[in-house]
Amino acid sequence: MTTAIQTRSGPFTHTANTVQKTMTAVLWALVPATLCDLYLFGWPAILLFAVTVGACCFAEALCVMAAGRPAASTLSDGSAVLTGWLLAMSLPPWAPWWIGVIGAVFAIPLAKHAYGGLGQNVFNPAMVARVAVLVSFPVVMTAWVNPHPLFSAGAPGLADAINITFGGKQPDTMSAASALGYIKTELSRGIPVSASMQHVPDMMDMAFGFRAGSLGETSALLILAGGLFLMVRRVISWHIPLTVIGSLFIMGTLFHAVNPERFTSGLFHVFSGATFLGAFFIATDYVTSPVSKLGQLWFGIGVGVLTWIIRNFAGYPEGMAFAVLLMNALAPIIDQYTRPRGFGRTRRGEPLPLNDKVGQK
Amino acid sequence: MRLFPIRGGIHPDYRKELASEQAIVVLPMPTELFIPLQQHIGAPAETLVAAGDLVKKGQMIARSQGAVSAPQHAPTSGRISAVTNAPAPHPSGLAQLTIILEADGRDEWAELPEPIADPFAATPQAIKDRVAASGIVGMGGAAFPSAVKLNLGIQLKLEILLINGAECEPYLTCDDRVMREHADEVVDGARIMAHALGAPKVVVAIEDNKPQALAAMARAASAYGNVEVIGVPVQYPMGSERHLTQAITGRETPAKKLTADLGVVVHNVATARAVRDAVRLGRPLLSRVLTVSGGAVREPKNIEVPIGTRVSELIAFCGGFNSEPSRLVNGGPMMGQPLPSLEVPVVKGTSGILALTPEEVNDAAPGPCIRCGTCVTICPCGLSPLEMAAFIRNDKLDAAARLGVQDCVSCGSCSWICPSHIPLVHYFNYAKGMLMEQNREERKIERTKTLAEEHATRIERAAAAKQAAMAAKLAAGKEKGGAAAEEKASA
Numbered sequence: 021m022t023t024a025i026q027t028r029s030g031p032f033t034h035t036a037n038t039v040q041k042t043m044t045a046v047l048w049a050l051v052p053a054t055l056c057d058l059y060l061f062g063w064p065a066i067l068l069f070a071v072t073v074g075a076c077c078f079a080e081a082l083c084v085m086a087a088g089r090p091a092a093s094t095l096s097d098g099s100a101v102l103t104g105w106l107l108a109m110s111l112p113p114w115a116p117w118w119i120g121v122i123g124a125v126f127a128i129p130l131a132k133h134a135y136g137g138l139g140q141n142v143f144n145p146a147m148v149a150r151v152a153v154l155v156s157f158p159v160v161m162t163a164w165v166n167p168h169p170l171f172s173a174g175a176p177g178l179a180d181a182i183n184i185t186f187g188g189k190q191p192d193t194m195s196a197a198s199a200l201g202y203i204k205t206e207l208s209r210g211i212p213v214s215a216s217m218q219h220v221p222d223m224m225d226m227a228f229g230f231r232a233g234s235l236g237e238t239s240a241l242l243i244l245a246g247g248l249f250l251m252v253r254r255v256i257s258w259h260i261p262l263t264v265i266g267s268l269f270i271m272g273t274l275f276h277a278v279n280p281e282r283f284t285s286g287l288f289h290v291f292s293g294a295t296f297l298g299a300f301f302i303a304t305d306y307v308t309s310p311v312s313k314l315g316q317l318w319f320g321i322g323v324g325v326l327t328w329i330i331r332n333f334a335g336y337p338e339g340m341a342f343a344v345l346l347m348n349a350l351a352p353i354i355d356q357y358t359r360p361r362g363f364g365r366t367r368r369g370e371p372l373p374l375n376d377k378v379g380q381k
Numbered sequence: 382m383r384l385f386p387i388r389g390g391i392h393p394d395y396r397k398e399l400a401s402e403q404a405i406v407v408l409p410m411p412t413e414l415f416i417p418l419q420q421h422i423g424a425p426a427e428t429l430v431a432a433g434d435l436v437k438k439g440q441m442i443a444r445s446q447g448a449v450s451a452p453q454h455a456p457t458s459g460r461i462s463a464v465t466n467a468p469a470p471h472p473s474g475l476a477q478l479t480i481i482l483e484a485d486g487r488d489e490w491a492e493l494p495e496p497i498a499d500p501f502a503a504t505p506q507a508i509k510d511r512v513a514a515s516g517i518v519g520m521g522g523a524a525f526p527s528a529v530k531l532n533l534g535i536q537l538k539l540e541i542l543l544i545n546g547a548e549c550e551p552y553l554t555c556d557d558r559v560m561r562e563h564a565d566e567v568v569d570g571a572r573i574m575a576h577a578l579g580a581p582k583v584v585v586a587i588e589d590n591k592p593q594a595l596a597a598m599a600r601a602a603s604a605y606g607n608v609e610v611i612g613v614p615v616q617y618p619m620g621s622e623r624h625l626t627q628a629i630t631g632r633e634t635p636a637k638k639l640t641a642d643l644g645v646v647v648h649n650v651a652t653a654r655a656v657r658d659a660v661r662l663g664r665p666l667l668s669r670v671l672t673v674s675g676g677a678v679r680e681p682k683n684i685e686v687p688i689g690t691r692v693s694e695l696i697a698f699c700g701g702f703n704s705e706p707s708r709l710v711n712g713g714p715m716m717g718q719p720l721p722s723l724e725v726p727v728v729k730g731t732s733g734i735l736a737l738t739p740e741e742v743n744d745a746a747p748g749p750c751i752r753c754g755t756c757v758t759i760c761p762c763g764l765s766p767l768e769m770a771a772f773i774r775n776d777k778l779d780a781a782a783r784l785g786v787q788d789c790v791s792c793g794s795c796s797w798i799c800p801s802h803i804p805l806v807h808y809f810n811y812a813k814g815m816l817m818e819q820n821r822e823e824r825k826i827e828r829t830k831t832l833a834e835e836h837a838t839r840i841e842r843a844a845a846a847k848q849a850a851m852a853a854k855l856a857a858g859k860e861k862g863g864a865a866a867e868e869k870a871s872a
Contacts, residue, residue, distance in 0.1 A: 028807040030793050033393060035798050037800045038801075042751075042753070311753075312754065362763040362788050363763045374642055374643075
């Protein structure tokens, strides 16, 4: 390999961009929303966050060492931290520690290294983990709490938090439903959307995060800000986020117009659940989304439409994780059908015809 | 004039300011020149001299052989000390047959061909003959014999001679300086070439990061209604023939066709100037302007260098290195080639010599592909570099060929932008070479098979003919015998 590098073809200059810089930018983009949410949900959330990220890094180190490679350089690319971070943001903030650890086991060894490590996995590791723990431990995974800001009255102190996270002392009196879950439950009891919507937090509260849900489901606006920051830094492009949010909004609006008793509005869909986290941070995962811009448009539309379908017709109130995983499975085939047109060639790969008389004598 | 967008491309750190304000200086004649017989695409030239011969400046010392070839001329007067194998400026570092000329310091001119006083009254053939005899090749780096390219006007109806002054490679400023300092000569040469091609219009395309060159060329062109100077966006690889043609005409050259099929022939600015010298002054191509630059060079310069000067002399002329260079490059940093040593000579296609520091090269061990897709977005040829590289790494060259690896122009944009430092172009060059070899091998097998089949049918035919002849002979003999018997009987 060294000789190959020595005598290789050009170019003999290179952009300053690296994988590490990309991952770091994504982490920075998550910081404001994360800090806000950790504040809102207090010490238990902080502990769970630390356990989940730590477990993912530890699992990554073990896997890399088992493959006979140095752990430090692989860990420094930041991808394991990012996976752990996104996983933690998709868990109920007061979930017990073992949810984070089991999630890490699904995310890193099973969803990532079993495929060959960074860049090789078909499915988004954080979403595989979230879905695996959700279907395995549905009760724990749907035990949402209302925000208990740090140091506020009624918020658990560090000692209480250790009991909640590590001692299995889930305060069941505090459980609450997420807005999507509430509407779904009410619908199943025969209460129309127009009635149950009266009881969900208003749109501004949802946007700022004062509502029950996972870390990443709340404070939609800070997530949005982080996503826009990534666009400005050109880490991600508009193609996936816009099509995810756009198709979800359009589906919601259309069906709400047809039957407002059965379907919630498009705006509600956009601001509830993990829409922004999914659109900006999960669906845009480089490894598991299509590589061409055209492919990304189709991928985003698929995620948006599937999310809407799952939210409205499937057993789970939130469908983003499932929708992303389903579209992950389609990404390779989308890639195949959305390759750019080659220079001087038709879409089918034939040389362009010399149709005009130009050049011919 | 309306410009058209080209797809993809990158914006590397151009670093042209290192050399762009350095006026062209003439290198003092070296004591020894090394003139390789192959400095161009096509067949190598055939030497006309032997050790001990005395030659004059401008004398032809090797003639072109074959349809695509170019002669070599002595860049100064002196004595041929040897015609032998010497290191050539090729990444392999292999030696090549080279004429070694010891300069006598008198720089005496040989008798040159008559200047063509009014090129526009001369026949296109006369211009092409002069260009061919002057050993002019494409000086943008490709080194394709220019006279062959001027022949395109014979079969095709051309509309535009596109003079390529884009100079989109970082660091290089030689074309910029030639345009700034010799604009009239470039415009004159371009008009002469357009006349030879039968192209009614000349367009000079220059990237917008060269405002002085644009101004100088516009001034030089203002006297002629059919010469237009256009600033094109700074976007690597704007200087690629097909992409520049698209930017100017909006037309996309079909795969496996030439820009000439669209009525556009592209020549470099330095080539235009060389053509002008050959036609107006009778001077063959003896020297060229090149850029010596890079962070490791003490005094970057634009130098007019006699062909055959060793790179080490250029480096010494530029004050040597100020630090150990991490990489020596022949040409620009994007599409140039690694320089095997400092002892190789400058040839007609050498546009730059770069000595780059480790920071400039910014090399790193390749990491895993994270499928970011940037290579797909920026590929100016509309390819999927990451997919092709994955196939090539697994030796699935046919699959890579189906994805169009042979359409890759090796511009290097994908390798440059890859955050994982994957040497994508290296993969593609390898695949292109292997596929070409496979193709050659297949054609050879096909040819052998046809020959064998032809041989078999020939043998069969011969055998059949022989048999028929025998049968005929036998029949004739029988008839004769029969006749004789009859005769006997009647007697």
